[in-house]
Amino acid sequence: MTDTKTGESNPAHHSVFTAWDVSPEMVLDAPHSASTKEVLAAYGVDAAKGLTDGDAAERLQKHGPNLLRHRRRASLIWILLGQFNSPIVFLLVAAAALALLLGERVEFVAIGAVLLLNGVIGFTTELRAVRSMEALRGLSTRSALVKRNGNVVALPAEELVPGDIAVLDAGDLVAADMRIISSANLAADESALTGESLPVGKGIDPVERDASLADRTSMLFKGCAITRGTGEAMVTGTGMNSELGRITRLVDEAEPERSPLERQLALLSRHLIWLTLSVTALVGAGGVASGQDVALMLKSAVALAVAAIPEGLPVVATLALARGMLRMAKYNALIEQLSSVETLGATTVILTDKTGTITENRMHVDRFVTSSGEIKFSRHNRQFLLDGRLFHPEASEDTHALIRTAVLCNNASLGDEHTASIGDPMEVALLELGKAAGMERVLLLEKMPEITEHAFDTTMRMMATVHVQNGKYLVAVKGAPEAVLERISSVQQGSCVRHFDKELREHWITACDALARQGLRLLAVAGKTVDQSNAAAYEDLTLYGVIGFQDPPRADIRAAVADARRAGITVIMVTGDHAATAQHISEAVGLSSPSDLTVEGRELGAISSLPEKDKASLREKRIFARVDPEQKLDLIELHQQAGEVVAMTGDGVNDAPALRKADIGIAMGLRGTQVAREAADLILRDDAFSTIIHAVREGRLIYTNIRRFTTYLLSCNLSEILVVGLAVFSGLPLPLLPLQILFLNLVTDVFPAFALGTVEADRDVLSRPPRPPIEPILARPQWIAIVTHGASIAAVTLTALGLALTVFDLQGSAVTTMCFHTLALAQLWHVFNMRNWRERFLTSMVTRNTYVWLAIALCIGILLVANLQPAIAAALQLVSLPSEVWLTAVILSFVPVVFREVSIAIIRFRRYRTVGKA
Numbered sequence: 001m002t003d004t005k006t007g008e009s010n011p012a013h014h015s016v017f018t019a020w021d022v023s024p025e026m027v028l029d030a031p032h033s034a035s036t037k038e039v040l041a042a043y044g045v046d047a048a049k050g051l052t053d054g055d056a057a058e059r060l061q062k063h064g065p066n067l068l069r070h071r072r073r074a075s076l077i078w079i080l081l082g083q084f085n086s087p088i089v090f091l092l093v094a095a096a097a098l099a100l101l102l103g104e105r106v107e108f109v110a111i112g113a114v115l116l117l118n119g120v121i122g123f124t125t126e127l128r129a130v131r132s133m134e135a136l137r138g139l140s141t142r143s144a145l146v147k148r149n150g151n152v153v154a155l156p157a158e159e160l161v162p163g164d165i166a167v168l169d170a171g172d173l174v175a176a177d178m179r180i181i182s183s184a185n186l187a188a189d190e191s192a193l194t195g196e197s198l199p200v201g202k203g204i205d206p207v208e209r210d211a212s213l214a215d216r217t218s219m220l221f222k223g224c225a226i227t228r229g230t231g232e233a234m235v236t237g238t239g240m241n242s243e244l245g246r247i248t249r250l251v252d253e254a255e256p257e258r259s260p261l262e263r264q265l266a267l268l269s270r271h272l273i274w275l276t277l278s279v280t281a282l283v284g285a286g287g288v289a290s291g292q293d294v295a296l297m298l299k300s301a302v303a304l305a306v307a308a309i310p311e312g313l314p315v316v317a318t319l320a321l322a323r324g325m326l327r328m329a330k331y332n333a334l335i336e337q338l339s340s341v342e343t344l345g346a347t348t349v350i351l352t353d354k355t356g357t358i359t360e361n362r363m364h365v366d367r368f369v370t371s372s373g374e375i376k377f378s379r380h381n382r383q384f385l386l387d388g389r390l391f392h393p394e395a396s397e398d399t400h401a402l403i404r405t406a407v408l409c410n411n412a413s414l415g416d417e418h419t420a421s422i423g424d425p426m427e428v429a430l431l432e433l434g435k436a437a438g439m440e441r442v443l444l445l446e447k448m449p450e451i452t453e454h455a456f457d458t459t460m461r462m463m464a465t466v467h468v469q470n471g472k473y474l475v476a477v478k479g480a481p482e483a484v485l486e487r488i489s490s491v492q493q494g495s496c497v498r499h500f501d502k503e504l505r506e507h508w509i510t511a512c513d514a515l516a517r518q519g520l521r522l523l524a525v526a527g528k529t530v531d532q533s534n535a536a537a538y539e540d541l542t543l544y545g546v547i548g549f550q551d552p553p554r555a556d557i558r559a560a561v562a563d564a565r566r567a568g569i570t571v572i573m574v575t576g577d578h579a580a581t582a583q584h585i586s587e588a589v590g591l592s593s594p595s596d597l598t599v600e601g602r603e604l605g606a607i608s609s610l611p612e613k614d615k616a617s618l619r620e621k622r623i624f625a626r627v628d629p630e631q632k633l634d635l636i637e638l639h640q641q642a643g644e645v646v647a648m649t650g651d652g653v654n655d656a657p658a659l660r661k662a663d664i665g666i667a668m669g670l671r672g673t674q675v676a677r678e679a680a681d682l683i684l685r686d687d688a689f690s691t692i693i694h695a696v697r698e699g700r701l702i703y704t705n706i707r708r709f710t711t712y713l714l715s716c717n718l719s720e721i722l723v724v725g726l727a728v729f730s731g732l733p734l735p736l737l738p739l740q741i742l743f744l745n746l747v748t749d750v751f752p753a754f755a756l757g758t759v760e761a762d763r764d765v766l767s768r769p770p771r772p773p774i775e776p777i778l779a780r781p782q783w784i785a786i787v788t789h790g791a792s793i794a795a796v797t798l799t800a801l802g803l804a805l806t807v808f809d810l811q812g813s814a815v816t817t818m819c820f821h822t823l824a825l826a827q828l829w830h831v832f833n834m835r836n837w838r839e840r841f842l843t844s845m846v847t848r849n850t851y852v853w854l855a856i857a858l859c860i861g862i863l864l865v866a867n868l869q870p871a872i873a874a875a876l877q878l879v880s881l882p883s884e885v886w887l888t889a890v891i892l893s894f895v896p897v898v899f900r901e902v903s904i905a906i907i908r909f910r911r912y913r914t915v916g917k918a
Helices: 036-043 053-063 076-082 087-101 105-126 132-137 243-253 260-289 294-308 312-330 339-346 397-408 425-436 441-447 481-485 502-517 557-566 579-588 612-619 629-641 653-661 674-679 689-729 738-748 750-756 780-806 813-834 850-868 870-876 883-917
Strands: 143-148 151-156 165-169 177-189 225-237 333-335 349-352 364-370 373-378 383-386 389-391 450-457 462-469 472-479 488-493 496-499 521-530 541-550 570-574 623-625 646-650 664-668 682-684
Touching: 036 177, 036 225, 087 105, 165 177, 177 450, 243 629, 243 653, 260 689, 312 333, 312 339, 312 689, 312 750, 333 689, 339 664, 339 689, 349 629, 364 397, 364 425, 364 502, 397 425, 397 441, 397 472, 397 488, 397 521, 397 541, 425 441, 425 541, 472 481, 481 502, 481 521, 481 541, 488 502, 502 521, 502 541, 557 570, 557 689, 570 579, 570 629, 579 623, 612 629, 629 646, 629 653, 646 653, 646 689, 653 664, 653 674, 664 674, 682 689, 689 738, 689 750, 689 780, 689 813, 738 750, 738 813, 738 850, 738 870, 750 813, 750 850, 780 813, 780 883, 813 850, 813 883, 850 870
Parallel strands: 349 570, 349 646, 488 541, 570 623, 646 664, 664 682
Antiparallel strands: 143 151, 143 165, 165 225, 177 225, 333 682, 364 373, 364 541, 373 383, 383 389, 450 462, 462 472, 472 521, 488 496, 521 541
């Protein structure tokens, strides 16, 4: 089929047919496959007069306005209430109610403050309005020219109805889906809808019923732009019955998957709930059975509930993710949702679009063939190479004629550093070629003024311009090679002209096939000199050569694909473009090998109904071409069902549903449509695929740190549970009060935990495979560490309790004060236990982190203020202690760190002996 006014030729490819979504009254479900006469008859309209006002009003009443549906925004109150829909929150509410029942108003207010703080943080981070629908609606036009009652009138776009005859001109945005009924040099830019990188030539001829969206050349689609020509078309689909409406529905229905981090935190919350209930019930029952006072047991239950829940975890996780968001912004990666920061680190599969993501979405001349040979063109340094040697077009008359003719037969205008180029992308590329060869169109037209243009004809697939030259007329022609070669009678060879015989024809057909196999789009260029300006433009032409174009890969894409592979991430191309083009680009960037076969959309069928063996085979494919939006969703789900964490990149309207469905949607910030950006989780400000790799590294670092500070917080909480639980079981006084535990959890624990969230990553973080998506935040090694560290901290705190009662003979608040400070300081030094055991203490990433030391200093300051400020000390029931008690508490607090260092030394010694014996 022919795609542009230039006659560029590519084989047609088709995809699975999607039923046309129209109202029941319509006779035709595939207007693109019916003739204009059949379409007009089916919709009951006269092409010359259009609808009457009465008919239009009737149809508007039946079908509704030509508007896209938009999702109702969730109210702010429901978003806020949603923050409290959590088992952990319910447990804290129960603890607060119990505290109020016992008359502990300070504890009640404190727990309420914790709930409010977490709710506000969650509300501000989740308050992300669903804007995709509004962006899609923005693609509609405000007005359109239509025929009503035999007259052409301008109407608001929302008033268009099926059967309206629209009058179209270059520059118009198409207001609804339409069947073309007349066309003069008509073409439309459908790249945002289909992924086709070039404007598509349009005509009245019907196409096959099962033609893919990109191949329906008899149709115009809502939201696309007319790039050239004029025409008339009959409206066949409005509002949600248009292709844009279908994508709107897909975006609306494609609910985003919960991030791996959200799933893991939810699982951890459930575990903590059962842990809290079990410990509380066990301690309460044990205390009552041993004769303890019931009121004391209820008070202990409140303390245990508060101790078991890491209230600071949501705050620290939010702050760590927010910091990761800021770091990613430095790499031009903008994160829309905090949880997406960590999801990137778990990504195992990236489904990437081609146009604008892997390629530049800009056509360039790659090479051309003349009788002198195959000449490569480097657009970066504007050099021509023939057989690897520098070549100047002026050195060969056939090459000079080729470039001169391509520049003359042109309607584009070349921009500069201040203005953008205007016109068909391939014609702009020809002007760039001419400029590099010293043949600018403005200067050529001064010597050879244009007097006539034969506009591109979709049937003949050629265009021509006629110029005055030395009293005669130069006819410049370009078009699809198969069309131009039919009109050739001679070939330019150097300064000579040779008859175009059968042998030469075969030679040029072979040359065109060779270029096409390289994924290039082709134009043949020819011309002649005649005595009269009205001579037949397309007869007895002299062939100058064939030009090959490509949308070149981005400069950094090959290295980025290699980095992704090194990181254990599978990259798969999913595009709406032609199979041959996708295959060539995929091989060029190292994404696939020549043996990898491209799967076309029409071959996919219903993926969900395929047997598991075929699904597994599809997961091994690396290139998918001519894929429509529904099939992109199916491919994402195919990999998600296999347990993969899927990222999807894209920039067009057609990518929006897939961007929303993927675990992480990545949109291009420069070339991406507003619809794609609104549907995505991550926006690349520089459109560089390599930026994704930087973001993946940051995501992996954040997950490691989340695991690190979660281990830290839970080991601190476990120590509190053990301290309270064992004291109650032993019949000892309560060593910690609920408000003291809450103070530790929210103040002294939070700052060291946040500092752990800033620890730098190992150098080989991208050389390791992605973590398994089903792997919990806390695996067996982390739980062992939590139990070990929690037990050691609890042991020194209970030792402090015993010394307070026996050696120092303390009573009441003095006992809890000593236990409180012993536990607080032990938890502070515990931050150093979070280093990797393979690292030396003084050179570890944790010890060398400035924020860790600042956090410790800040927490010590807070503890001093809590003791010295009368109001805070009274609320926490802290009293002054003798110096020997303080010294004992400080010494005891260092014991857990010393214990771990001794353990590490023993482990290293045993490993050293094992290696030595081996």
